[in-house]
Structure formats: structure tokens, C-alpha cells
Amino acid sequence: MPEIDPQTQTELEAAAFRRLVQHFRDRPDVQNIDLMNLSGFCRNCLSKWYKAAAEEKGHELTYDEAREIVYGMPYDEWKARHQTEATPEQQAAFAKSHAAADH
Numbered sequence: 001m002p003e004i005d006p007q008t009q010t011e012l013e014a015a016a017f018r019r020l021v022q023h024f025r026d027r028p029d030v031q032n033i034d035l036m037n038l039s040g041f042c043r044n045c046l047s048k049w050y051k052a053a054a055e056e057k058g059h060e061l062t063y064d065e066a067r068e069i070v071y072g073m074p075y076d077e078w079k080a081r082h083q084t085e086a087t088p089e090q091q092a093a094f095a096k097s098h099a100a101a102d103h
Contacts, residue, residue: 028081031084032044043071046070047067047071048063050066051063051066
């Protein structure tokens with residue numbers, strides 16, 4: 001891998017993060033439970049990581065504020081517009097993946 005200075009690395013990581021967030025915003029049809037079942041993380045996880053990173057830098061940020069950054073709107077609004085009820089199959093896959101993660 002070519003040598004990248006720390007500032008450029010941070011800028012590249014920030015750009016990748018912004019693109020990921022925009023991708024999630026552009027795909028509200030992809031449910032969080034599907035993300036969790038396939039990848040082990042979802043929009044809410046990303047929000048928690050964002051909040052933790054802000055706190056590490058000394059910035060106060062609530063979980064709801066972090067979720068609004070990731071979702072592009074208040075979470076309750078996103079949920080009302082886009083979230084569907086999880087199917088029994090989705091719930092079973094979620095339970096199975098979390099049981100495997102606990103071992």
C-alpha cells in the first residue's frame with residue numbers, strides 16, 4: 001500500500017464514511033434487521049460508533065443526535081416512513097446470528 005500521510009488518511013476515511021451514510025439514506029428499503037443479519041451492524045450501530053467517537057474527542061452528543069446524523073432525519077420520522085415489521089424469517093435469522101456471536 002502506498003504511504004499516505006495521516007491527514008490524507010483521515011480525509012479519505014471521512015469521505016468513505018459520508019458515502020456509506022449517503023448510501024444508507026438512499027436505500028431506506030434495506031431494513032436494519034437485514035443489515036444486522038448480513039453484516040452484523042446497522043444504522044443504529046453506526047450511530048453508536050459516531051457518538052462514541054464524538055465523546056472520545058470531548059464532544060457531547062446524544063444517541064438521538066447521532067442517529068439523526070446517520071438517518072438524515074429524526075429516527076422516529078425515519079421509522080414511521082420506512083421501517084417495516086420484521087418477518088418471522090428475519091427474526092429467526094437475527095436470533096441465530098446473535099446466538100452464534102455469543103459463543
